[in-house]
Amino acid sequence: MHNLSSSPHRCALCNVPLSETNDTEEHIIPNSIGGRRTVRGFICNPCNNNRGDHWDNAVAKQFTSIALITGIKRQHGDVPPIKFEDKDGKTIALSADGQMKLTGKAVVTESVGSSGITTNIRAGTDKEADKIAEGFSKKYNKQGINNIEYSKKYIAEEISEDVEFEFSFGDKGSGKSYVKTAMALASKNGISIDECECAKDFLVNDGYPCFGYYYAKEVLINRPEFLHIVTLEGNPKEKLLLSYIEYFSFFRIVVCLSRNYLGKAFKDSYALDPRAGGQLDIDFNVPLSACEIESLYNCDYYNPEVLGASLKNVLSLSPRKMQS
């Protein structure tokens, strides 16, 4: 832990001096997607609560479906349930415990035949169906209809697994969260935002988004089944300070913190399995040189086939086996 009283730490976002009263524990990878490890002496409390949370929420929203499907564990709070429609137009809620439930209004149809009234109830749970049936019984009794044979029938609903999976590339808020994550790891390594002109321009001055999707080459040397990772590599030869971020094993970007890096050569990373939270030891190599950064920004290293294959791989881990 940093000793703040003897260090000139300032908030990376608003530049106020950090003290014991306004310093915060900032999650390196957002807690909203399962990150655990934190850094102090990075940003102030107001910036954490305002901008930081706003950006991290954008990331949480972007990955809501996949977080539920893969069953990640948050340090604080459950992943909120998501609602979606299956191919028959039924609304289904998927909650963090992996339970799928029909939501919305229960549907009741009645038919009168020679044998009496048949009430068909389609409801989310047996309990809900019982409650509805009880209400109908009372209604008929009130009307004095006791001599008609009355039967109820539950329609066992098969919930279709054939649902749409939605994923977005996020908005500017999520972009800032990625760069903040890279910057948090840099801060942990004693590098200030003043040494990261690309990150500073984007995060503080709302300048050019200093990252790009990266699906050109495998970066992870010992790839596990499932992970989140953020890496950091200082390369004074290329004058680059680069971070590779991978979320849910399929969302892959490279953040360029600085193109003017003259510090020491080093590597650091933080990786975890977000289903259990356990830290992973992963070796990596980001094969980018200084002259390739413009191509990174121009989306030249985006490859929908690699993205699709890795997403499919992740979804095959899930017990729900949803379609990608």
Ligand SMILES: [Zn+2]
């Ligand atoms: Zn601040």
